[in-house]
Amino acid sequence: MGKQMTEMLKGTLEGIVLALLTGNPAYGYEITTLLRGQGFTEIAEGTVYALLVRIEQKGLVDVEKRPSEKGPPRKVYSLNEQGKKELDEFWNTWSFLSERLEHLRKEGK
Amino acid sequence: MGKQMTEMLKGTLEGIVLALLTGNPAYGYEITTLLRGQGFTEIAEGTVYALLVRIEQKGLVDVEKRPSEKGPPRKVYSLNEQGKKELDEFWNTWSFLSERLEHLRKEGK
DNA sequence: TACTAGTACATAGTAGCGCTAAGTAGTGGA
DNA sequence: TCCACTACTTAGCGCTACTATGTACTAGTA
Numbered sequence: 202m203g204k205q206m207t208e209m210l211k212g213t214l215e216g217i218v219l220a221l222l223t224g225n226p227a228y229g230y231e232i233t234t235l236l237r238g239q240g241f242t243e244i245a246e247g248t249v250y251a252l253l254v255r256i257e258q259k260g261l262v263d264v265e266k267r268p269s270e271k272g273p274p275r276k277v278y279s280l281n282e283q284g285k286k287e288l289d290e291f292w293n294t295w296s297f298l299s300e301r302l303e304h305l306r307k308e309g310k
Numbered sequence: 311m312g313k314q315m316t317e318m319l320k321g322t323l324e325g326i327v328l329a330l331l332t333g334n335p336a337y338g339y340e341i342t343t344l345l346r347g348q349g350f351t352e353i354a355e356g357t358v359y360a361l362l363v364r365i366e367q368k369g370l371v372d373v374e375k376r377p378s379e380k381g382p383p384r385k386v387y388s389l390n391e392q393g394k395k396e397l398d399e400f401w402n403t404w405s406f407l408s409e410r411l412e413h414l415r416k417e418g419k
Numbered sequence: 420t421a422c423t424a425g426t427a428c429a430t431a432g433t434a435g436c437g438c439t440a441a442g443t444a445g446t447g448g449a
Numbered sequence: 450t451c452c453a454c455t456a457c458t459t460a461g462c463g464c465t466a467c468t469a470t471g472t473a474c475t476a477g478t479a
Contacts, residue, residue: 202437202438203403204464205321205399205400205403206321206403206406206407207321207436207437207438207463207464208320208321208324208436208437208464208465209320209321209322209403209404209407210321210407210436210437211317211318211320211321211435211436211437211464211465212314212315212316212317212318212319212320212435212436213318213407213411214436214437215317215436216411217410217411217414220411220414220415221414228456228457229456229457230455230456230457231456233456239410239413239414240406240410241410244437245437245438245439246456246457247437247438247439247440247441247458247459248436248437248438250456250457250458250459251436251437251438251458251459252436252437253457254458254459255435255436269445269446269455269456270446270455271445271446271447271454271455271456272444272445272446272454272455272456272457273443273444273445273455273456273457274445274456274457275455275456275457276456276457290312290314291314292415294312294314294315294318295318295411297315297349298315298318298319298322299408299411301326301348301349301350302322302325302326302329302404302408304348305326305329305330305348306329306401311466311467313435316434316435316465316466316467317435317436317465317466319465319466320435320436320464320465320466321464321465323465323466324465337427337428338427338428339426339427339428340427342427353466354466354467354468355427355428356429356430356466356467356468356469356470357465357466357467359427359428359429359430360429360430360465360466360467361465361466362428363429363430364464364465378426378427378474378475379426379475380425380426380427380474380475380476381425381426381427381428381473381474381475382426382427382428382472382473382474382475383427383428383474384426384427384428385427385428420479421478421479422477422478422479423476423477423478423479424475424476424477424478425474425475425476425477426473426474426475426476427472427473427474428471428472428473429470429471429472430469430470430471431468431469431470431471432467432468432469433466433467433468433469434465434466434467434468435464435465435466435467436463436464436465437462437463437464438461438462438463438464439460439461439462439463440459440460440461440462441458441459441460442457442458442459442460443456443457443458444455444456444457445454445455445456446453446454446455447452447453447454447455448451448452448453448454449450449451449452449453
């Protein structure tokens with residue numbers, strides 16, 4: 202992964218995952234696949250699992266264990282109320298930053 | 311500073327400063343003031359100086375010392391060729407991330 | 420003179436996050 | 450038996466923003 206991208210993902214990857222989970226419960230391996238499909242081709246698997254541990258500990262998601270046809274049981278994550286609030290705040294923070302940057306880009310300065 | 315914003319600034323703050331410097335040499339204290347004027351009201355002074363040290367060591371800026379009417383001499387930073395290249399890459403990385411996120415936001419997922 | 424506020428830069432230590440690397444565990448096919 | 454794929458876990462590292470504190474110079478003021 203490019204170094205710039207790695208740094209830029211800090212803080213945004215969590216929001217991206219929360220957004221992916223909106224109305225769409227998913228498990229770790231699946232989320233990694235989704236991300237790669239969205240163009241984040243070099244996302245490290247370990248990164249996703251560590252992030253999931255974090256958002257679970259922060260109480261942003263509910264977790265349910267389900268058997269898999271092939272492989273170990275899946276841990277299915279779904280966004281709860283607190284997670285939705287966090288996602289709202291994320292979009293606010295993102296919007297602010299995004300607007301500032303678009304402004305800077307247009308200024309050419 | 312909100313924790314979300316702190317994390318999200320990682321990787322973007324450097325780009326913001328490089329963008330501010332485009333065609334517009336400036337010194338640390340001035341950059342801090344500029345950032346605060348742009349809405350980044352809680353940017354820590356130390357953060358900016360540390361960042362400037364970093365981009366100087368990476369060779370992205372040229373530095374010139376100029377006396378100040380009030381206070382210690384200023385270190386004026388101006389973007390050089392390598393800095394412009396880095397800024398271009400920054401905008402590419404930013405564009406990719408920004409598009410992915412806007413897409414996610416519209417999907418409502 | 421002594422004190423304060425503003426200007427201007429520097430830096431040691433801390434927290435948080437994504438990455439690397441390595442591991443465990445289960446299924447099915449060559 | 451070996452490999453590939455699925456699925457999750459975790460210790461250690463590098464990078465960046467923050468906290469806190471310090472230095473240094475000027476000007477105003479009590």
